[in-house]
Amino acid sequence: MKLSPVPDLPEFDAGDDVPALVSERVDLRPDDVVCVASTIVSKVEGRVADLADFPAGPRAREVATRLERATGERKDPRFAQAVLEESTDLLMESPFLLTETRFGHVTVNAGIDRSNVPGGDLLLLPKRPSESAARIAAGLDADRVVVTDTCGRPFRHGQRGVAIGWAGTPAARDWRGERDRDGRELGVTVQAVVDELAAAANLVAGEGAGGTPVVVVRDFEFGDHDGSDALFRDVEGDFVRQALRGWSFEDG
Template sequence: MAQGITYTALQGIKHIQPGDDLAAIVQDGLRRNALQARDGDVLVLAQKIVSKAEGRSVDLSSVQPSPHALELAQIVKKDARLVELVLSESTDILRAIPNVLIVRHRCGYVMANAGIDHSNVDGGVGDRVLLLPVDADASAAVLREQLNAALGCEIGIVISDSFGRPWRNGVVNVALGSAGLPALIDRRGERDMYGRTLEVTQVAYADAIAAAAGLAMGEGAEGTPLVLVQGLAWQAPERNAQSLIRPLDEDLFK
């Protein structure tokens, strides 16, 4: 079992712009905070800075809503241009009532508004919104390769975002993408402390890392979108965050 796990939010990270080199920004952040990455460390990044660096912002003034978006916007009481973007990023509408639009994102996440957000985009001013990365696992893998080469060690990457949960108030951070660690650990077949065989236990390891990192990051104006996690230990094969998405044929609520 891992002992002495620490979550350190990197201070002094600049506002991210399209095309910024996240690997260089991470290295600079580690130096500024007098931190040394080691084998087995995990870097958690807020989804927003990945999306910003990848140029995933959209000006709503450039969006022409379709008839479907206009009709749906009347139901959910939202900007039809935003609804059009949500539809373009989704494969299925799961719930549409006033002030609520729950969809299945094209990457499989079930979430409100396809993860499209106004907060912390251009200071929250104007009509720009931010979409999720095209492929968060691929983004994590590329960044990990760059950082491993630059830092001379093997680290893991988690790209996190805040999610609501069915039947529970509030949001908690989960892993949208990951690389270099087991996002899901299957413990079925192992024995518990009383010798009973575990039959259903699968640990959402990357989600657990992201949730704890969320406490260090904060959800508002803290400006600390990078968290270095040290002291973790695992014995399981690497699996990316797509392994956390329940297959549609096992979806109990579709």
Template structure:
């Protein structure tokens, strides 16, 4: 398997066609997986925002005051309001804000970015990354006749570990997971629990070559990845009713209140 960054992409502006930008700068093949950073998808979709456009609610003011009291870090209540509006549920309010985005991703600060946003204060995550992945895939197919898979990626922290890694927010053209349940190990024992989140693993591999900071390479191509002869699953986010960590966070948050 080969992973390489697409070089020479310009600063993406609202209305830009991400598929066209990629096609102009690299030759794609059937079977490629195109990993596109959510930052440029959001920029193309006009998901920039100004802090001045947010009027803090009582909850936003409470969150800002709680973070300052607990973490000693000043939090703009307007940013807290932006986070609230991007979440369908806020799970933790302090010492940081952890919320569930409208499309099911759980992340700090609703994934709102303040880096590399030249024309605004904030860059919000895409509203529907799965639809964006499908649109980019369709745009590439229309221009080239090639139908690669597409993953819209972001970097995200991990519970119990330091550091961030690439994760998938939306995908098209490949399953989310390899489902190994029912297959057997070398001793003949049946696997009962293993479901491999391949879109997350491919996003993490892409992040190794796209990098962070001022790299300016938000798109990577994964070539010669083979899904293999395995059962497939489209589910990546846990069902809320079965997510014991989410349930524990809710109980902890209510106890703090």
């Protein structure tokens, strides 16, 4: 498997044609996987916003005050309002905002970015990233597209790339029912391949001012496995989320 960044891409703006700009710079094969950073998807879809677009309501002011008490730092209640509006659930209110986005991704601050946002204060995640991935794939010679983002992980330091949308490929390959080298049947192994592709692409794309938001993965083979699109856990099966509902940072 080989990963290559698409070179010399411009700064993206609302309405730009991502498939055309990528296709001008690289010759794609039908079985390539094109990993696209959510930042450029958000920009071309007009998801740049200003703090002034989110006048803070009572709930946002309450959340900002709670964060200030927990961290000792000034928190803008307008940012808290933006997070609330981009979320369906607020799982933790301090010492940071852990949220569920409207498309099911659990992340800090609803994934709202405040870096590399020319022309605005905030960059919101795409509204429906898998639909975005399908639109991009429709304009490319490659059939598979993964929309990537970076986020932290429970129990570990640092961030890594994850998939928030995908098209043309299952999110995971299901090994259940297959056998290991000793002949034992696998009962729980479901491999989140779109997350692994996103993490690999992030190693090539880099962070900060790297400016390489699209990476082509060549010669990745899904293999003869069942596929699954169940990447985001349902609330009923997410025991960590259920535990968070009964826990308070202030209570310890």
